[in-house]
Amino acid sequence: MTRDHGYARYRLDGCRCYVCGFARSLYDENRDRALAYGTWQPWVDAEPLRVHIRYLQSCEMGLRAIAAAAPCDRKRLQAVLHGRPERGTGPQEKVRPALAASVLAVEPTLENLAPSTLLNPVGTRRRAHALVAVGWPQQHLALHLGMDPGNFGRMLSSEHVIVRRAFAVRSMYDELWRADPAAHGATLGGINRARAYAADRGWAPPAAWDDDTIDEPTAYPDWTGKCGTPEGFWAHRYIAVPACPPCRAAFNAQGRKRRTAS
Template sequence: MAGGREHGYARYRLDGCRCYICGFARSRYDENRSKAITAGTWKPWVDAEPVRVHIRHLQSCAMGLRTIAAQAGVDRKRLQSVLSGRTERGTGPQERVRPELAAAVLAVEPTLENLAPSTPVSPVGTRRRIRALVAMGWPQQYLAEHLGMRPGNFSMMLNREYVLVSRVLQVRAMYDALWRVDPSESGATSAGIVRARKHASDRGWAPVGAWDDDTIDDPEAFPDWTGRCGTAEGYQAHYVLGIAYCDPCRQARNAAKREQRVAGKASATVKVDARLRRTGTTRPLPKSA
């Protein structure tokens, strides 16, 4: 296998192999190319700039070039050529790439599974998952043991500005395993469950039911305690359910009150104008300063 390439079109062109397999691959390529040219769909090259931008975006998300190449299923040197060119040949970045390479690279996303385990990321989703489990009654000591951590390190993790990808994935797995399990069925004592729930309640930690899978990791999202949080009806739902009022519901209630006041003033003005028209009088002019 010359140059590590299998028999096929690439070996025919690059290594000069003229065996049956390579010759057949060349003929198939020429046939498909002719058909595409006739149909007007022949695009052997595409602009490399979108690929280059996407690679840099992935790198800004802490993905290394080797990891990107592995996820895309391409050689790392090909991505290096797209980014900065082949310095040993004195050439600049590629201006065009094959459509297959572009599609493979653009399909790579900076998911947690694609990042290195030691990559620091936002702790928002990790905190919310742990706090939701505590609100269920899971003692923090039990959660720390589940993660193989000491209680002191566990508390420090909750207060850090970032957590490592490896820990995020561990907490996600723990959350998925425990959020539907009664703590008492796993050995938690009644006193420990009560203390955990009170600890969460005193700090306003949202329970499991307040989060959806598509919001729990979003820093801009807020917990939906009532199913109507963030609306005027949510404030009343807090009262009926006996749940402490959340900020979105307070803001929605205040906004509704302001609208009612504006509507009330407008209605009063309309009534006054109607009365003046009936009596044939005019609205008094305001006093000059």
């Protein structure tokens, strides 16, 4: 592989062209300035980087995906984790700050995961349920995704969903949650049946979900705007929706507090 002209080619390949020489001069100038101010840090501890790489791997990101997101050479990540066995070296103890910063900035978002990676389906399921709750028939949602209705139903009941499907459902949700199903071909009967079906199963509408927490397994929808408080318990009765667990817990805690005070 031929390196681009610059500091690395000057140092590693011995190129002495103008571009490489200028890059070396600029490097020396920046280094001397940093030394003068006491901020020179050519190497940093590799352990935080190693921990972050393992965290990303635990989120189903492979080294190839991490390297592409950073971006950096995958072999550099392998050296951080395992060293270079062909050279008889163990995991790197130090890395360049630029490499550490670029990899530490990588997060396991849908955009960074491989399309076939398996995910917890909770966010995908909640988004689809929320659309049904505002009147979108499931067959319309399946058609929007290019899926057979039977496969759509199985996707929502499965233990995992692949990244490609999760991303497609998220995009569909962002597009349709404020749209009128009737304007997209749904009949009044189909809309009413979808809403009734969702209500029977306690599926929360989009307004009850926070985009920042909808994918978190422990999150609950905020049906009333006061969920998690004693007032939320009574607000549930006003809107004729069974009290959610946070509201029941808050209501029961208030009752215990009153009994203790008396």
